[in-house]
Amino acid sequence: TQLLEQSPQFLSIQEGENLTVYCNSSSVFSSLQWYRQEPGEGPVLLVTVVTGGEVKKLKRLTFQFGDARKDSSLHITAAQPGDTGLYLCAGVSPLQGAQKLVFGQGTRLTINP
Amino acid sequence: DTEVTQTPKHLVMGMTNKKSLKCEQHMGHRAMYWYKQKAKKPPELMFVYSYEKLSINESVPSRFSPECPNSSLLNLHLHALQPEDSALYLCASSRAAYNEQFFGPGTRLTVL
Numbered sequence: 001t002q003l004l005e006q007s008p009q010f011l012s013i014q015e016g017e018n019l020t021v022y023c024n025s026s027s028v029f030s031s032l033q034w035y036r037q038e039p040g041e042g043p044v045l046l047v048t049v050v051t052g053g054e055v056k057k058l059k060r061l062t063f064q065f066g067d068a069r070k071d072s073s074l075h076i077t078a079a080q081p082g083d084t085g086l087y088l089c090a091g092v093s094p095l096q097g098a099q100k101l102v103f104g105q106g107t108r109l110t111i112n113p
Numbered sequence: 114d115t116e117v118t119q120t121p122k123h124l125v126m127g128m129t130n131k132k133s134l135k136c137e138q139h140m141g142h143r144a145m146y147w148y149k150q151k152a153k154k155p156p157e158l159m160f161v162y163s164y165e166k167l168s169i170n171e172s173v174p175s176r177f178s179p180e181c182p183n184s185s186l187l188n189l190h191l192h193a194l195q196p197e198d199s200a201l202y203l204c205a206s207s208r209a210a211y212n213e214q215f216f217g218p219g220t221r222l223t224v225l
Contacts, residue, residue, distance in 0.1 A: 099144070099212075103156055
């Protein structure tokens with residue numbers, strides 16, 4: 001069974017601080033995705049990382065994929081209250097014509113003004 | 114149109130009822146998915162349809178019955194559910210194996 005361990009599960013910090021969320025697995029995935037989910041809505045994809053060692057930036061968010069493609073991190077610089085939400089990492093395994101996502105437990109992030 | 118729509122948004126049903134959840138997308142995606150999400154937990158995959166054929170059933174109890182009538186529609190038929198089946202049911206679609214999954218807003222189901 002492929003499992004993703006995400007940490008921390010809860011994080012509450014002040015506006016302007018930096019933070020890092022980690023996603024670790026004992027399995028290798030073909031790619032790894034990060035989602036953000038608002039209450040009462042479905043997850044929305046932020047980024048997909050595919051290549052070991054890859055780094056992607058999305059404004060103040062920086063995503064890294066480990067060299068062995070088993071772990072990933074999300075770093076937010078100068079967090080804003082609008083960053084508040086549930087962040088989910090998901091390992092991707094391709095199937096025939098589809099894909100299987102295995103989600104981490106999620107990090108519930110609160111940015112206080 | 115980059116939207117996955119789900120109806121109803123909320124559903125309350127008794128344990129003896131039969132109801133159906135509906136999911137629709139018009140993005141030409143050939144893979145569609147059902148997930149179950151309990152409160153404060155991540156989504157858990159239930160079913161995967163690829164080219165309108167069921168390709169994965171994650172050992173879901175038979176009281177949940179999926180159906181894919183055509184490439185744009187995905188249904189989840191519910192019968193004799195238990196209170197512990199109360200959850201947010203999410204539908205998603207993707208173009209193929211290596212593409213982004215688009216999620217719908219979900220149906221919040223309460224079983225009394």
